[in-house]
Amino acid sequence: MYGNAYIENDTKLVQSAQVEDPEKLAEFEARIARGEKIEPDDWMPAEYRRQVLRMIEQHAHSEIIGALPEGTWITRAPTLKRKLALIAKVQDEVGHGHLLYAAAETLGKSREAMINDLLSGKSKYSNVFNYPAKTWADIAVIGFLVDAGAIVNQLANAKGSYGPYCRALERICYEESFHLKQGYDAFVALATGTPMQREMVQDALNRWWFPPLMHFFGPPDTISVHTEKLMRWKVKMMSNEEMRQDFMEQYVPKIWELGLTLPDPKLKKKEDGSWEYTQPDWDEFFRVINGDGPCNKERLAVRRYAEENGRWVREALMNPTIKHIVPYA
Ligand code: FAQ
Secondary structure: OOOHHHHHOHHHHHHHHHOOOHHHHHHHHHHHHOOOOEOOOOOOOHHHHHHHHHHHHHHHHHHHHHHHHHHOOHHHOOOHHHHHHHHHHHHHHHHHHHHHHHHHHOOOOOHHHHHHHHHOOOOOOOHHHHOOOOOHHHHHHHHHHHHHHHHHHHHHHOOOOEHHHHHHHHHHHHHHHHHHHHHHHHHHHHHOOOHHHHHHHHHHHHHHHHHHHHHOOOOOOOOOOOHHHHHHOOOOOOOHHHHHHHHHHHHHHHHHOOOOOOOOOOOEEOOOOOEEOOOOOHHHHHHHHOOOOOOHHHHHHHHHHHHHHOHHHHHHHHOOOOOOOOOOO
């Protein structure tokens, strides 16, 4: 059995992780080593449950909040074709949030509790969505490079150990691949467009590359708190630095071949095949993920507004006996 007692008290979780039955723990780790998937009703250490839940929940929040910067551009998309693609993409992101909340619920925390923790600021979500989307070029950069980063992460983690998360990620990756194509198409259109369009996309790239995208894969492996444990349990399949390197390897050449520049004078591929780059300010990263970024307050305010104003719809859906709904009476 698992229930809210598991997740409502972190101290209890850590304590129970310390007193796991050694035989059960050994069998669990052997299953992971054999590449088996862990399913919701299987025995798992409390710390595994807490870590997987933390990661899926943060990911779900990122999808929901991640819909906001792009969502604000639906009404201002430059053409009908771009508008239709953006509407579909934003809708997909919210759908990913639903898939991920459902996967997280299998670990014993209710969706309501997760939303409450998001709205109260207790839970984290991806750093990148706390930066503003100032122009249409920002939407091209998000669609191309944030989605590219998400795919690097999700393709790796889809091969991980927790069944419901892996299955959700597989489906999400199909849709993200389409998002990446639409983002790249918009990015190339601007990069090969008029001088003003090119200037606009270069400006957006400068703002998004450094630091938001360089922060996106998390802190350096030497200071990452959870990587060692999560990789041992095959929840995370690549370290933060491995993902950042993979991202640069795949996408820096695509940016350079369009004649655009990246705002990092140190950026270069070394002889050993790895990328050298300037370390972004990690103090800024921790400030942003802990609530003090350029748009954190605005993002949560929009979600709180949606939560309040959508309450009557949720209540009506959950209560089939209500015949007449007068929302603002
Ligand atoms: N943002 O010990 P580590 C998307 C936190 S989806 C915020 O290295 P870990 C789709 C971390 O939680 C994007 N916080 O952590 C889309 C921890 O804090 P805690 C989201 C971050 O877990 C596209 C602390 O720093 N993807 O973009 C970040 O081993 C376009 C120490 O760090 C996922 O969530 C960050 N970037 O590795 C939507 C994927 N990085 O909890 C719309 C699943 C680290 O101890 C439009 N998650 N932190 O207080 C993961 O793969 C991992 O959680 C990492 C971080 C790699 C993000």
